[in-house]
Amino acid sequence: MPKPTTAFTCTACGAAHKKWAGRCDACGAWNTIIEEAPLSQGPGRGLGAHKGRAVPLSGLSTSEPPPPRARSGMEELDRVLGGGLVPGSALLVGGDPGIGKSTLLLQAAAALSRRDLNAIYFSGEEASAQVRMRAQRLGLGDAPMRLGAETNLRDILTTLDAERPDVAVIDSIQTLWSDTVEAAPGSVAQVRAAAHELVTFAKRRGVAVILVGHVTKDGQIAGPRVVEHMVDTVLYFEGERGHQFRILRSVKNRFGPSGEIGVFEMTGAGLAEVSNPSALFLSERGQPFAGSAVFAGIEGTRPVLTEVQALVAPSTLASPRRTVVGLDSGRVSTILAVLEARCGIPFAGLDVFLNVAGGMRVAEPAADLAIAGALLSAREDNALPPEAVLFGEISLSGALRPVAQAENRLKEAQKLGFTQVILPEATKLEGVGGMALRRITDLTGFVGEVFGAG
Numbered sequence: 001m002p003k004p005t006t007a008f009t010c011t012a013c014g015a016a017h018k019k020w021a022g023r024c025d026a027c028g029a030w031n032t033i034i035e036e037a038p039l040s041q042g043p044g045r046g047l048g049a050h051k052g053r054a055v056p057l058s059g060l061s062t063s064e065p066p067p068p069r070a071r072s073g074m075e076e077l078d079r080v081l082g083g084g085l086v087p088g089s090a091l092l093v094g095g096d097p098g099i100g101k102s103t104l105l106l107q108a109a110a111a112l113s114r115r116d117l118n119a120i121y122f123s124g125e126e127a128s129a130q131v132r133m134r135a136q137r138l139g140l141g142d143a144p145m146r147l148g149a150e151t152n153l154r155d156i157l158t159t160l161d162a163e164r165p166d167v168a169v170i171d172s173i174q175t176l177w178s179d180t181v182e183a184a185p186g187s188v189a190q191v192r193a194a195a196h197e198l199v200t201f202a203k204r205r206g207v208a209v210i211l212v213g214h215v216t217k218d219g220q221i222a223g224p225r226v227v228e229h230m231v232d233t234v235l236y237f238e239g240e241r242g243h244q245f246r247i248l249r250s251v252k253n254r255f256g257p258s259g260e261i262g263v264f265e266m267t268g269a270g271l272a273e274v275s276n277p278s279a280l281f282l283s284e285r286g287q288p289f290a291g292s293a294v295f296a297g298i299e300g301t302r303p304v305l306t307e308v309q310a311l312v313a314p315s316t317l318a319s320p321r322r323t324v325v326g327l328d329s330g331r332v333s334t335i336l337a338v339l340e341a342r343c344g345i346p347f348a349g350l351d352v353f354l355n356v357a358g359g360m361r362v363a364e365p366a367a368d369l370a371i372a373g374a375l376l377s378a379r380e381d382n383a384l385p386p387e388a389v390l391f392g393e394i395s396l397s398g399a400l401r402p403v404a405q406a407e408n409r410l411k412e413a414q415k416l417g418f419t420q421v422i423l424p425e426a427t428k429l430e431g432v433g434g435m436a437l438r439r440i441t442d443l444t445g446f447v448g449e450v451f452g453a454g
């Protein structure tokens with residue numbers, strides 16, 4: 001009989017290790033590896049010792065209609081979910097503490113209950129009275145949803161089994177504890193066991209279960225990282241402290257497109273939906289200044305305009321600063337290298353600061369041209385035309401590559417009053433009139449065309 005293997009797991013990233021170590025190789029965290037109870041491997045566990053039953057197999061064709069979806073009526077949320085909540089699905093909503101997850105899900109549960117769905121909200125972090133007070137303040141006092149303050153998994157499951165709601169919110173997965181697991185609440189073992197039970201329950205009983213998980217600073221869901229693959233949908237609620245905008249982003253969705261975003265604004269009366277995010281992200285844009293470029297982007301299925309801002313200043317440091325917020329810093333380094341190697345425009349000896357206005361995060365390679373535009377404009381102290389938007393991917397050779405959904409980008413820009421587009425030469429466009437197109441083949445051409453020879 002094989003010896004029971006003891007498992008060691010990192011509580012920060014969930015990586016499995018053969019033996020204990022002071023530092024996790026996977027995420028680099030110190031003192032996070034814990035020993036977990038061995039998997040029982042009694043007789044009959046190995047293949048051959050015990051004959052399994054044949055599993056019934058089926059084909060692919062079906063006459064079943066697609067799953068009905070429960071719409072909350074909060075358009076920004078329903079779109080991120082791919083058209084509404086699917087019964088029997090399991091969701092994970094991750095985000096920094098204090099970003100607004102509890103507020104969002106309280107509002108969502110109330111909205112669903114107002115549409116005749118049975119919604120239950122379990123809070124393990126706040127007492128029912130506290131949640132009730134918040135609901136009053138948000139104007140949700142009359143919604144027919146119900147609250148429970150509980151952290152015991154067994155009690156929660158028993159309650160859910162008796163109530164059979166349509167939707168159950170568990171806030172948060174880190175507060176749950178199961179008496180079958182000997183580990184502290186919030187540990188990987190507890191979180192994994194609780195999530196497994198709840199996801200299984202969701203499938204078996206057709207209840208949509210929404211799990212809330214807190215995230216660590218580095219963007220990983222602490223402990224609950226291991227939950228990501230168990231659930232059908234993973235949503236992140238993100239935003240910058242000090243900005244009122246909040247973005248709900250789907251990073252995984254078995255029932256809809258991933259990469260979709262919903263935009264909210266944190267107000268004194270809870271989260272308000274923002275149906276026109278471009279207008280919001282550009283609203284703080286004042287007089288045109290050197291270092292500002294408007295990027296016509298696509299987030300999920302919808303176009304969003306954002307402002308990329310750059311500041312370039314002489315550096316006193318041996319290795320100048322590269323401070324990037326809201327953009328991929330690897331991408332920015334590549335663009336700086338291409339500008340230097342292909343266009344002969346060095347940034348050595350210069351500090352570079354780059355960010356996206358409004359606390360938005362942009363990950364599309366199509367933002368390359370706007371980043372280059374902002375950098376060049378800041379370096380040359382020469383503002384880009386205020387009526388222009390930019391998009392295009394920059395290759396290592398300095399050539400500009402066309403990007404998808406050009407028409408959508410143009411239409412959004414036009415809607416917001418822009419009249420000019422700087423875009424890759426090879427972009428295929430149909431049926432967008434009224435915009436001046438400045439087609440560019442490569443980065444050198446861009447420097448010449450926009451900044452006059454560079």
Ligand code: TYD
Binds near residue numbers: 095101134266269270
């Ligand atoms: P919360 O939903 O408790 O965050 P999480 O569950 O992600 O930890 O949100 C807490 C923050 O939101 C808190 O700092 C106050 C702010 N807030 C508002 O600005 N307006 C509101 O109406 C509410 C309910 C919260």
Ligand code: MG
Binds near residue numbers: 101102103171
């Ligand atoms: Mg909370």
